[in-house]
Amino acid sequence: MLYSLHVKNLALIKEQEIEFSKGLNILTGETGAGKSVIIGSVNLALGGKTDAGLIRTGEESALVELIFGELNDQQKKFIKDMDIDLDEDGTVIIQRKIMPGRSVSKICGETVSARQLKDIASILINIHGQNDHQELLHKKKHMEILDDYCMNELKTPLQELSLRYEEMRSLEKELEDMSMDESSRLREQELLEFEVNEINDANVVLGEDEELESRYHKMVNSRKISEAAYAASAMTSGNDGEDSASDLIGRAVRELSSVSGYDSDIEDLLSQLSDIENLLTDFNHSLSDYVSDLEFDDEDFRNTEDRLNTLNHLKDKYGGSLEKVLEYLEEKSSRLEALSDLDAVRDKLTKSLNDKKKEVLLLCKKISDIRKKGAKSLQDKLTEALIDLNFLDVRFEIEIKSDEDKISSKGYDDAQFMISTNPGEAMRPLDQIASGGELSRIMLALKTVVADKDDISTLIFDEIDAGISGRTAWKVSQKLGELSKDHQIICITHLPQIAAMSDTHFMIEKGLDDGRTVTSISKLDADASTSELARLLGGEEITDAVIQNALEMRKLAEETKRG
Incomplete structure (x- = not known):
C-alpha cells in the first residue's frame, strides 16, 4: 500500500506530506484548489512526463516522494530481480527530483531509468482517470481487459503462440523470397555465383x-x-x-x-x-x-x-x-544452393509452412476457447456489478469474433463490449451508447470484478463521479466501500455520497502564505469531515438542516460498511 506522499515546490504546493491509510481515502475540496496536482504529483513520481513549468516559481527544483509498504511476495521478487534492495523496514521509497530540462529518479536510493521506474510503478499502484474511462471506447482495450481476466489460463498458450507465430512468419518470408520468375532467378544466381567465387578464390584465413x-x-x-x-x-x-x-x-x-x-x-x-x-x-x-x-x-x-x-x-x-x-x-x-533447385526448395518450404500454420491455428483455437469461456464468466459478473451500480435493466455481453484469415501473435479473435442500458433496446457497441458517467461506472465495475485477480493493492480513482448524482452516486459509494475492504483506495470526488463512505478524509484548500498562493492538504477529524460533507451538500450556506443531513449521510455510510 501507499504509506505517504511528500511534495515540495511543485506548482502551488510549497511543501506537503499526506499519510494515507488502509481502506478508502477520500480527497475533496473546492474546484481549483489543487486536487489534480495531488494525483499529478503521484504520476510524476512514477515516471509521468515532466515540465519545468511545474516547478514552483522562484525555486530551482521540485521533489516528489512516495513510500510504499506491506508488499506481497510477487512485488518483492519483482523488485529483487531488478537488483534493488528494499529498505530495512521492507518499504520502497520512490523519489523524483525535477529540474529545468531534466529529472533524476531514485528507488531505495538507487538511480533508475524511466523504464525501470514505470516497470516498478506498474506492480505497485493503478491510477484510473477519465482518460482510462475513455479507453473503454476502443475495441483494443476490450481484448486487453478480457485477456487480463483470463491470464492464468492464457499465459502459457499465448507464449507458445508467440513463438510459433514468429516461426510461421519466418517461413512465409523465406517462401516469399523464393517467389520469382525464371529471369529474376537467373539474375540473382549469376550475382551470387560471382560473389561466392570471389570469396572462395581469395582463400580467406581468419587472422x-x-x-x-x-x-x-x-x-x-x-x-x-x-x-x-x-x-x-x-x-x-x-x-x-x-x-x-x-x-x-x-x-x-x-x-x-x-x-x-x-x-x-x-x-x-x-x-x-x-x-x-x-x-x-x-x-x-x-x-x-x-x-x-x-x-x-x-x-x-x-x-x-x-x-x-x-x-x-x-x-x-x-x-x-x-x-x-x-x-x-x-x-x-546456401541461397545459391536453394536457387539451383528452386522447385524442390519451394515445395519443402510450403510443406513446412502448412504444418506450422496448423500448429498456429490449433493454438489460436485453444486460446479462443479460453477467451469465450472467460468472456461468459466476466460478462455475468460485470452485469451483476453494473446492476449494483444502478444499471437496473442492463444487459452486457462480450462479443468475440474469430477469423482464421486475421492471425496475429495474439490469436485470431476480436473482442467487443456490447451493452443495452434500457429495456427493449438492442445490444450495441459500448462506444455508441455509454456516456461519461456510465463509462466511469463500468470501469469501477471492472475493477471490482477483477479485484481478486489483481495483485496490486493500491488503486487511485480520479473523478470517478463524473456525470453521476443522486442514487447512482450512492451506489458508486457502496461499490468503492466494498472494493476498499481488500484494497487501499485513494479517490478524488465532488460528491458527498462518496465522501461519506471514507475511512480517511483529506481536505485540499488554496490559501495565501507570505502573499503567495499555496495549496495545502489536511486530514479531517469526524467533525471537520461532517462540515466538509455539509459544504458539498449545501453549497455556500451551511444550515443546521444541511449539517443534520451530513450527519445522517455519515451514519448511513457507517451502517453500510458494517453490513
Whole structure:
C-alpha cells in the first residue's frame, strides 16, 4: 500500500506530506484548489512526463516522494530481480527530483531509468482517470481487459503462440523470397555465383589480415627501423671502431678482475658486471638477427600489399571483418544452393509452412476457447456489478469474433463490449451508447470484478463521479466501500455520497502564505469531515438542516460498511 506522499515546490504546493491509510481515502475540496496536482504529483513520481513549468516559481527544483509498504511476495521478487534492495523496514521509497530540462529518479536510493521506474510503478499502484474511462471506447482495450481476466489460463498458450507465430512468419518470408520468375532467378544466381567465387578464390584465413597489416607496416617503415637498429648496434657492439658499451664494460670487467683477489665484495660486484656483459652480448646477437630479417625484396613487398588490398576489399564489400566475410559466404552459398533447385526448395518450404500454420491455428483455437469461456464468466459478473451500480435493466455481453484469415501473435479473435442500458433496446457497441458517467461506472465495475485477480493493492480513482448524482452516486459509494475492504483506495470526488463512505478524509484548500498562493492538504477529524460533507451538500450556506443531513449521510455510510 501507499504509506505517504511528500511534495515540495511543485506548482502551488510549497511543501506537503499526506499519510494515507488502509481502506478508502477520500480527497475533496473546492474546484481549483489543487486536487489534480495531488494525483499529478503521484504520476510524476512514477515516471509521468515532466515540465519545468511545474516547478514552483522562484525555486530551482521540485521533489516528489512516495513510500510504499506491506508488499506481497510477487512485488518483492519483482523488485529483487531488478537488483534493488528494499529498505530495512521492507518499504520502497520512490523519489523524483525535477529540474529545468531534466529529472533524476531514485528507488531505495538507487538511480533508475524511466523504464525501470514505470516497470516498478506498474506492480505497485493503478491510477484510473477519465482518460482510462475513455479507453473503454476502443475495441483494443476490450481484448486487453478480457485477456487480463483470463491470464492464468492464457499465459502459457499465448507464449507458445508467440513463438510459433514468429516461426510461421519466418517461413512465409523465406517462401516469399523464393517467389520469382525464371529471369529474376537467373539474375540473382549469376550475382551470387560471382560473389561466392570471389570469396572462395581469395582463400580467406581468419587472422591473416592482422598478420599482413603488421608485416606491411614493418616493411613500409623498414628504413627507419634499420637506421635505428644500426645505431643501437654501433652504440653497444663497437663495430664502428669507437668506444661502445660492449668495449667499456669489457674494460671494466678486466679492471675489477685485477683486484678481485684483494676483497670478496669485489668478487660479487665483478659477478654482477659479468652478467651485464653476457646480457649485452646476447642482445647484440639478437639485434644482428633482427636486422638480417629486415631484408626483403620488392616482389615480397608487392605480394604483401596486393594480398592485403584483396582482403580489405572483401571486408569493405561483405561486412567489415573476415569473420563477417565468411558468414556472408555461408549465407550466400546456401541461397545459391536453394536457387539451383528452386522447385524442390519451394515445395519443402510450403510443406513446412502448412504444418506450422496448423500448429498456429490449433493454438489460436485453444486460446479462443479460453477467451469465450472467460468472456461468459466476466460478462455475468460485470452485469451483476453494473446492476449494483444502478444499471437496473442492463444487459452486457462480450462479443468475440474469430477469423482464421486475421492471425496475429495474439490469436485470431476480436473482442467487443456490447451493452443495452434500457429495456427493449438492442445490444450495441459500448462506444455508441455509454456516456461519461456510465463509462466511469463500468470501469469501477471492472475493477471490482477483477479485484481478486489483481495483485496490486493500491488503486487511485480520479473523478470517478463524473456525470453521476443522486442514487447512482450512492451506489458508486457502496461499490468503492466494498472494493476498499481488500484494497487501499485513494479517490478524488465532488460528491458527498462518496465522501461519506471514507475511512480517511483529506481536505485540499488554496490559501495565501507570505502573499503567495499555496495549496495545502489536511486530514479531517469526524467533525471537520461532517462540515466538509455539509459544504458539498449545501453549497455556500451551511444550515443546521444541511449539517443534520451530513450527519445522517455519515451514519448511513457507517451502517453500510458494517453490513
